[in-house]
Amino acid sequence: MWNAIALFFHKLASPKHFYRISGRWIPWLGGITMMLLLSGLYLGLFVAPPDYQQGESYRIIFVHVPSAWMSLFVYVFMAVLSAIHLIWNIKLAEVMARSSAALGASFTFLALATGSLWGKPMWGAWWVWDARLTSELILLFLYLGYMALVSAIEDSRAAARAGGVLILVGVVNVPIIHYSVEWWNTLHQGPTVTKFDKPSIHISMLIPLMLMALAFQCYYFTVVLMRARVELLDRERRSAWVQELFLNSRVP
Amino acid sequence: MSGIFPVLQALNLECLRGESLLFEGLSFGVAAGEILQIEGMNGSGKTSLLRILAGLSLPSEGEVLWRGENIAERRATFFAETAYLGHHLGLKTELSVAENLSLALALKGMAPSSGSPALVQVGLADRADALVRTLSAGQRQRVALARMLASDALLWILDEPFTALDASGVALVKRLLEEHAARGGLAVLTSHQAVELRSGLSTLALA
């Protein structure tokens, strides 16, 4: 059993197989994303009742919360990938990490933008110096720093390793940032959804929220695979399998 | 020390710089008492090769062995026995010649006093207390040579060691190389000038 899994990952880690397998996955992932997104939007925008306090404006939660969750997930995922890359020298992990950065930054930006759109009716200001908001802003800077560093280093191997070191240093800091900021000042909504025992959110809002969260997750994997495939082709352009691929395909 | 088996070995090295492949499948060995001159036109990849041999950069393929072990895995032993003299001399211009040498020795894990004989050899004994900033290009090159001598390394890696040296300096370097080889040392060097040594010189041409 373990051997089979190890073999699967070993195979997947080879660029050639990854390219082939991911090519098969992408259409399915894309389809699932569309379905989740449409049903989540429908349930969220048309079925879920307006909030008794916030009226309609709360519906921004269906974009805000998933993107905020993704912004954190992507960073941690990048750190895991970087560790894999640095320890076992698996190139594919680094390609995935690099392809994730721009997406993670976009999710972060989206969380910030939707949050501040929501903040205006809720708190009467686009921006307040609250803990969540501040740590999310710092997260954006961490993403931008990674992207700037990786694009500034010409040699792609050196860029990959330097980026990996930076992401790992950053991920050590993310909880520290989180708690320091949390502890320093809090205004933002406390845990509402993630209180497992008794979610303080109505089920008719929870379901579309979960659908949207899943949709965002699938969207991320779809796009990151697509980006990684392109990046991989570029990296491996001198290798036999890429040459072969383009010789055999019927170029219009 | 055996003079037959290569102490330094390059196995199947490949070097990619940007778009271009400088060399691939490059394998060679350097035995004790051997001086290897890397030859090649401007831009053929000599500097890139030396940096790989010195353990400063990684080849895109292949490995470098020192006494049969990959240098990336046995850094401490390899670095203890190697001296690298590259295009940038690595001297602090605001420190005196003697201070530069004693730091270099401490970094190589040696006693701090052994610098001065080397200074005598390169003909800078009277400038030991001068700041390197006040030295001319050739004098600095001599200081770097003194550092290499004092480090007592078995393997010398020299990128164009004759740069900026006057005639007496060039003769000095040639003599040092001959003595080093006679003691069983190894050297890999590049130079666009002809290096005529009495013995032990072999050459490797990069395409």
Add this chain to the structure above:
Amino acid sequence: MSGIFPVLQALNLECLRGESLLFEGLSFGVAAGEILQIEGMNGSGKTSLLRILAGLSLPSEGEVLWRGENIAERRATFFAETAYLGHHLGLKTELSVAENLSLALALKGMAPSSGSPALVQVGLADRADALVRTLSAGQRQRVALARMLASDALLWILDEPFTALDASGVALVKRLLEEHAARGGLAVLTSHQAVELRSGLSTLALA
């Protein structure tokens, strides 16, 4: 252009660096069609002299005349006719070869297009769009030579122009010097290698 009267004249130059007097009372002239090689051991003051001749630093005594006028007073005319190639090449590594050349031409007040024949001459025509950062030491030296050629200067001031060049590069520079002299140009250069030219070479030894 008269080949008899010196176009460049050094009058009674003195150079003090820190505590030491490198030279004093140094006077000489360079006439059209003449190549002057400054000789001297490491640290004898060649670089210091060239920087004074180029107008980059001031001598502690004496003056440099160009067509009979002090260069510090007639900077524009002097600089327009002079090309200086020092130890630091002055190329921007993040710009391409062609961009470097066209900037240099604009700075010298010339048409931007005249760079490419010079590139052909130094053998880098096919690298015109490469970033200088990606060039090897010898290739960069060639770009600097191309800049000097393109600037159409009458006076060349070259500090060790053979640095990092391979055999074909050394031959190229010698040929360029000969052609420059034949056209009536002047050059002052230093080199630790013997410079054998067919004609026009004179030497000046610094103590």
Add this chain to the structure above:
Amino acid sequence: MKLLLRAFVALLQRDLLLAFRHRGELVNPLLFFMIVVTLFPLGVNPEEALLRKIAPGVIWIAALLAGLFSLESMFRSDFDDGALEQIVLSPHPLPVLVLAKVLAHWLVSGLPMLLMAPLLALFLSMPAKAVWTLELTLLAGTPLLSLIGAIGVALTVGLRRGGVLLTLLVLPLYIPVLIFATNAVTAAGAGMPVAGQIYFLAALLALALTLAPLATAAALRISLG
């Protein structure tokens, strides 16, 4: 004249190109500016009333430091690689060439800050009527920072690690700019007239435009000599 213009444009173009090539360089003085501004709510108490009060000072000090941080790039790398020698050896008047480099520095550092400042002012809840004045002071003030800074860099570029010394030389000269600018912005926030301060900044700018390139050119020759 036409040749001089061509040299000016070529040098300007070169510096902008270099800034673009280092993709980082183009965006970064701006990012630095933003980060410093965001440090204040973090380091100081993030109450709105307090932030509003210190906002003009914070934004201007951040602009000043961001300009300062990027100053060294104006001549340092040209000095290190010998390109400055080639510029100084040009037959064109050096002050004009210096002006091209200063302009490039401003386009890369000052102008983006000018565009970004309103957003940051919003972050620190600055009143809207003060934002206009902030923009005016930045418009006159940031070129001043580049011009004055150039003199400092030119003087210290020959010294290795001149960076911190540079700060020491340049900051005292920046102080009048800072005082007048923040004064104007604070006054505007309180609804008072600000024409006096703006005229003063404009006059300083005119003065610096004529004198700073001369001083910078002289300092460069000394640094190389």
Add this chain to the structure above:
Amino acid sequence: MKLLLRAFVALLQRDLLLAFRHRGELVNPLLFFMIVVTLFPLGVNPEEALLRKIAPGVIWIAALLAGLFSLESMFRSDFDDGALEQIVLSPHPLPVLVLAKVLAHWLVSGLPMLLMAPLLALFLSMPAKAVWTLELTLLAGTPLLSLIGAIGVALTVGLRRGGVLLTLLVLPLYIPVLIFATNAVTAAGAGMPVAGQIYFLAALLALALTLAPLATAAALRISLG
């Protein structure tokens, strides 16, 4: 072991010597620190109540920026002149050598600020009881700045003009230090307990002391490679 200690001391000595030789370098992070602090009363309204309120933040932000300003000197000149290659090629463990350089940086930048801070606190009319806490936070915090900063410099030193990129990488990592330190100082001024924050800073320092040299060493090898 003895040899390693000797190498550590030699490198430390060398960096201190270099800092002394450039007379400027020794005094300037300090002067920079002082200048930035004095900018605030100039740029912001100089009322005592307001100053007192923003004093902890201002002093800490100034310390942070002064540290940042001097960071590049930790590896940049060694990179440019090839001395870094010689250090990396030492048989001794690189993280230990890195630690010597970080210590030197702290002795030149952090320590003088630590000594100067009480005076500046007085200048901004900070209450006396908060000054002690300020000193404690600086004692734990400034070495943290040097350690974290070293990672950033090591990553960017291979890039020309990495200076501003460095800021972008390092500042977000500095923010927790800033928040905890200023929070403690403000709390102390209000007579509240501060042990929690101080312990947290000390724990961060311990973490950084063990991990940062490793990350820095790895980054240096990458930058040279």
